[in-house]
Amino acid sequence: MNTDAHNGIDYSMLQSRIGYMLRRAQMAYFDIFAEACAKEGITPGLFGILAIVYRNPGLTQTAVSSALDVDRSAMVAAIDKLEEMEVMERRKSQNDRRSYALYLTDKGKAFTDRLNRTVIERESDFEHFLNEDDREWLLKILDRIVQAKKGN
Amino acid sequence: MNTDAHNGIDYSMLQSRIGYMLRRAQMAYFDIFAEACAKEGITPGLFGILAIVYRNPGLTQTAVSSALDVDRSAMVAAIDKLEEMEVMERRKSQNDRRSYALYLTDKGKAFTDRLNRTVIERESDFEHFLNEDDREWLLKILDRIVQAKKGN
DNA sequence: TATTGTTATACTCTATAACTATA
DNA sequence: TATAGTTATAGAGTATAACAATA
Secondary structure (H helix, E strand, C coil): CCECCCCCCECHHHHCCHHHHHHHHHHHHHHHHHHHHHHCCCCHHHHHHHHHHHHCCCCCHHHHHHHHCCCCHHHHHHHHHHHHCCCEEEEECCCCCCCEEEEECHHHHHHHHHHHHHHHHHHHHHHHHCCHHHHHHHHHHHHHHHHHHHCC | CCECCCCCCECHHHHCCHHHHHHHHHHHHHHHHHHHHHHCCCCHHHHHHHHHHHHCCCCCHHHHHHHCCCCHHHHHHHHHHHHHCCCEEEEECCCCCCCEEEEECHHHHHHHHHHHHHHHHHHHHHHHHCCHHHHHHHHHHHHHHHHHHHCC
C-alpha cells in the first residue's frame, strides 16, 4: 500500500519513515489537543507546565524546563501568564534565594483537573479506531523511543 | 510506572496522553532525521518536497503543498532553493499557463536516492529497540491516526 | 469568479547570549 | 566559578492577505 487512498499521490518514500509518520500523526493529534486546551483558555505548552507542577509541586523553573525539554528562558513568560491567571505561584525558595519553588493554587488544581478531563475526553472521542490494547502498546513504544533518544 | 526512570519526576499526567507522547517521540526522531538531512546539506522540509516529486513527477507547487499540508506560499522559497541546488526544475505547464510542473533533474534523482539511503541508515541505527513487527505495526497505527484525522 | 504563483507581513515557538543576584 | 531567573534578540516555520496573470 504505497499510495494514499484519498488523493492518488504516492507517499511511499515518506510513509515508510517513522520520523515522518510521527510528525503527521502528531500534527493530527495536536489539533485535537490544542482545541481542548483552547476550550479552557490555555495553550498546549502551558498544559505541560501545569501537568508537571501538579504532580511535582515545589520544582524550580529550571527543573520544569528541563523536564519538558525546553530552554529555561521560555519559562519566564509562561509562568508569568499562569500567575496572571492565578493558577500557579512562585514562592521564594527557602534554601536557595536565587530560585523559585512553583506551586499550583487551589484554583490551579481545580483548573488542571478540569483541563485534564477535557483533554482526555477529546482524545478518546478521536480514538475510536484504537482499542485499549492498541493504545497501551502505542504508548509503550512511544516511551521506548523517547527513552532511547536520551541514551543517544 | 508513573515515574520517569531517569530524573525522578512524575510525568504521569502527560505520559498517558498519546498526543504528548507523539510529540516527544517526534522530537526524538526529528533530531535523527534533521541530522541525516543536514549531512546532505538540506532540511527536513525540503526532503518532503523531494520525496513527493521523486514519486510524483509533474505535480504543481500547489499540489505538492497540499500533499504535505503546508501553505502554498511556503513553496516559493523552497523550490527556489531546490532549483539553486540544481536538483529540481520548474517547467511551464502545457495546458495551464498559470502553473509550473515540477521535476527532479538527473542530479536531483541521484541526490534524493542518496539522501533517502542516509535517512534510512540513521533511522535504523536508532531503531535497535524495535523489531520488524513492531516497526510495521507502529507505521500502520500512525497511518490510521493520520487517516482518522482527515475524516475529522 | 476562481485559481496559480508570488510577495509582504506577522505570528508563534524556541534558542542564544548577556546581565544580576546569589551560591 | 557556576547556577537561577531574566531580558533582548534572532531565527525557523508557518499562516494570512493581497496582487497579477490566467482559467
